[in-house]
Amino acid sequence: MIQDLHNHTYMSYDGVETPDTLIDNAIRSGIDIIGITDHQFTDSFDFDTYIKTLQLAKKRYKDKCSVKIGLEIGTRPKPDNFLAKTSSGLLDYCLFESLDSERGMDLYEFLEWRKLFSCPTGLAHTDIFALSERYGVDIFKILRENDIFWEINISGNYSYYYDFLSNPKKRKAVSESGITISIGSDTHRIYEFNKSKLISANELAETLGNRIIFVKGW
Numbered sequence: 001m002i003q004d005l006h007n008h009t010y011m012s013y014d015g016v017e018t019p020d021t022l023i024d025n026a027i028r029s030g031i032d033i034i035g036i037t038d039h040q041f042t043d044s045f046d047f048d049t050y051i052k053t054l055q056l057a058k059k060r061y062k063d064k065c066s067v068k069i070g071l072e073i074g075t076r077p078k079p080d081n082f083l084a085k086t087s088s089g090l091l092d093y094c095l096f097e098s099l100d101s102e103r104g105m106d107l108y109e110f111l112e113w114r115k116l117f118s119c120p121t122g123l124a125h126t127d128i129f130a131l132s133e134r135y136g137v138d139i140f141k142i143l144r145e146n147d148i149f150w151e152i153n154i155s156g157n158y159s160y161y162y163d164f165l166s167n168p169k170k171r172k173a174v175s176e177s178g179i180t181i182s183i184g185s186d187t188h189r190i191y192e193f194n195k196s197k198l199i200s201a202n203e204l205a206e207t208l209g210n211r212i213i214f215v216k217g218w
C-alpha cells in the first residue's frame with residue numbers, strides 16, 4: 001500500500017493544481033491513498049468550498065483510489081478555535097506545520113489545542129528531534145500519548161528528512177519509539193512530484209515497523 005498524505009491544490013495560496021490532476025497522477029503512479037492538505041491560513045481560503053470540492057472528488061474516485069480530506073494548519077500564530085469546531089467531522093485528518101519554528105505555537109499550548117480536533121492529527125515536516133531538545137522532553141512519548149503521527153516529508157525542502165535518512169541512530173530511535181508515521185510528497189505543482197522518492201519513503205516507513213496511518217483498514 002502506497003500513500004501520499006500531503007498535497008496542495010489551487011485552493012492553497014501556493015498551489016495550482018486541481019484535485020483531479022493530483023488524483024489522476026496518484027492513480028497513474030500506483031498510489032493507493034492520496035490526501036489533500038491545503039493551507040488554511042490565508043484570507044482567500046474558503047473552508048466550506050474546500051470541503052465540498054473534495055467531497056465531490058472523493059465520491060468521483062471512490063472505485064479507483066482512496067481520497068482523504070485533510071488540511072495543513074499553520075501554527076504561526078495559533079489558529080482560531082473556530083477552525084477546530086468547524087472542521088470536526090468533516091476532515092479525515094489534519095497536519096500541523098511549523099511547531100519546530102521559533103515563531104510556532106508553544107508545544108504545550110498546541111497539545112491542549114489539538115484536543116479540539118476529533119480527527120487524526122499529525123505533524124507536517126517537523127524536526128521532532130529538534131523539538132525534543134528545545135523542550136527537554138521525550139517527544140516520542142508525547143506523540144504516542146497524544147495520538148499524534150509524524151510525517152516523513154519527501155519534498156526536499158526540510159533538512160530533517162535528509163538527516164533522518166542518513167542517521168541510523170535516529171532511524172533506530174523512531175523504529176523503537178512506537179510512534180505512528182505518515183508519508184507526504186508536499187506536492188504544489190505536479191512536475192515536482194517524484195514517484196520513486198515517494199515509494200522509497202513508503203518502503204522505509206514499512207521497514208521501520210511503525211504503524212503507518214491509513215494503511216490498515218482503509
Ligand SMILES: [Zn+2]
Pocket residue numbers: 006008072124186
Ligand atoms: Zn504543505
